[in-house]
Amino acid sequence: MLQPLVKKDAPMDAYRQLFDGILSQRLAPGTKLNEVELTLLFSVSRTLIRQALQRLQLEQVVEIHKNRGAFVAAPTPELAEQILLARHTIELAVVKLACQRCTVADVQQLQKMIDLEQSAIDQGDMATALRRSGEFHLQLAIVAGNQPFVHALRGLISQTSLIITMYSHGGGNACARDEHSQLLEAVKLGDEQQGQELMAHHLGHIAQGCDFNQSPQVANVKGAFAHLNS
Amino acid sequence: MLQPLVKKDAPMDAYRQLFDGILSQRLAPGTKLNEVELTLLFSVSRTLIRQALQRLQLEQVVEIHKNRGAFVAAPTPELAEQILLARHTIELAVVKLACQRCTVADVQQLQKMIDLEQSAIDQGDMATALRRSGEFHLQLAIVAGNQPFVHALRGLISQTSLIITMYSHGGGNACARDEHSQLLEAVKLGDEQQGQELMAHHLGHIAQGCDFNQSPQVANVKGAFAHLNS
DNA sequence: TTCACTTATATTGTATACAATATCATGTAC
DNA sequence: GTACATGATATTGTATACAATATAAGTGAA
Incomplete structure (x- = not known):
């Protein structure tokens, strides 16, 4: 049946x-x-x-x-800083693992998620784009094959969405597509060094896009x- | 009232x-x-x-x-490996932060926890010693002042206890006292490099103390x- | 008015009752 | 005896009822 x-x-x-x-x-x-x-x-x-x-x-x-x-x-701004630092620490390790373990199928799925995110941006639906951006990061952790990282990042990514909702002064994550694409390129090539640098910059941009006074x-x-x- | x-x-x-x-x-x-x-x-x-x-x-x-x-x-052994890798990643970052932020009061409390762990070992109560060892690691994260790290480590440390219960072939964590003491010394001095090295070795010993076939x-x-x- | 106090209401905390599912034992066919 | 079906039991899933707490509204005195 x-x-x-x-x-x-x-x-x-x-x-x-x-x-x-x-x-x-x-x-x-x-x-x-x-x-x-x-x-x-x-x-x-x-x-x-x-x-x-x-x-x-x-x-x-x-x-x-x-x-x-x-x-x-x-x-709070203080917690936001801690969250972004934690993501920095964990996601650099995630990228490294992903570079080692990423399969062709993984790349295809990650690419599809980037496209979905972009189409949301094109339609001006920034809320959906933000959610899909988070899903891309989480998928990267799944590809990396480390369950505790996935578990921890699920919460951290959600919290980052809250942070962006609260403090972002717009336009900041328009560059996300390029950054995710470049990141995926590095992962595809297995270039750990490059992947980690791109991830570090990417997470840095999130913080830069926020104004913690409002x-x-x-x-x-x-x-x-x-x-x-x- | x-x-x-x-x-x-x-x-x-x-x-x-x-x-x-x-x-x-x-x-x-x-x-x-x-x-x-x-x-x-x-x-x-x-x-x-x-x-x-x-x-x-x-x-x-x-x-x-x-x-x-x-x-x-x-x-499973596979998950155990992932857990220990995750701890490695997070706790190296924790030690670094702890080196920067540890106060005199923090050192005193951490020392007290080491003593408690040792007294449990002296009494042959290895279960309590194991639990207190975990509490020491968690306290280090609290000292580091990063809430997401504390949150993630709470689960990871508990899971490590399960791993040790399942796979440890005894005697492996008798060296814990020295290692924790040395770690605290490095943190007290604010020696990030030394602290991270000690932590890496310490976590490595946990894995070495396990036999993942039983x-x-x-x-x-x-x-x-x-x-x-x- | 404003503060304190009291009472009424709304909301959450906990226990219990009922429904759905799984587990185990019994019995029957082969 | 083994395998499969069937019924009884145990266990978990969900909804509801009751208790405890907090919130809001009202009342009176300074």
Whole structure:
């Protein structure tokens, strides 16, 4: 018997919806995530909502304060600096491994992700572009074949999206396509030195594209998931 | 009014008990963690047990298989290699930061942790020594002042304990005291170069102390928490 | 008005009840 | 005896009910 094409996985669904909502910038940093509100939006019980929120907390994308509820994380400038340093450390090691292990199929998939990111940019959908940019970095870690790096980067990349949402002064990541393409070229050639340098510059540009003096605006939940009510 | 000296925090309690049980080698890798059994042992509802298990899963100390339950993680040799490489990458960066930021108070606390570890070794309580060794490494990350590193290392150190439980052929970490002491000395002097070299050797010794051909024994839960029933 | 205090409401924390799934034992055919 | 089917049991998954806490609204006195 064939597998059903879509197997229901309610907890993952709630998690995914929230995760995407945050990374697509529909849920701004600092936004309060009311449990019953999410219950109504996603048509699952609070049990699953709380599960999703806890998972997001452990990925550092959501903060949960005892008896006060869950909020979309809002990294301070200090934390942002730590996050970018951690990414620098880990992703340099990732690039090195990727240079050693990248297959032809890996290159094809990475190229496809770059194209997807670019098409989002072309359509002016910067939120999607940002998310796809993160997926490219994560895929690189998967190619590198180190599970702990993948696990750590999943959170760090998500947090970087929050940082960019909060502090970026636009235009900064328009150069991303070129940088990702160059990076992939170096990985394809197995040039560890070049790959690491490009990655270092790339991550440096993220920080340069941010102004850590401005403070973020906070949105509400219903608006972010308005498309679910239509 | 004064704060109560011990504020009840049931979910954290269940989590801590399980975490300590695993890291103290009372719960061997692969052990099935039955929810109702844990319910009876810890006198809390399944809700909190499941919360604790989910958290442990996200720290990679427990594996949860859908509809089949939770098990103490049992890293394969391949994963063990990845974990140790990840630690190498992150902890070299940690040592460097620690060299730059370590205060006198930090040194005192780290020294105290080394002493505690040694006293456990002197008493022949290798399980406690192993746990305290991990706490020393984690404290170093805290001193380094990088939250993502702390977060990532918490899981990696726990997993390393599992690896040692599964694959160590004894005597390997008797040299830990000297190595930790030397490491602290380098950090105190702010000698980044020396600190990184010592850390690299130290982590290398962990791998050398393991034989990745033997397979682990599996214990049951009641035995591990027998002290709670007395 | 403004502050403190009290009460009502909303929200989160925990336990329990019910549903779905998997596991194990029993029995039957071959 | 082995393999497979079938039913009983145990275990996990999800929803709901109740308890504890925080938040907001209202009330009165200075």
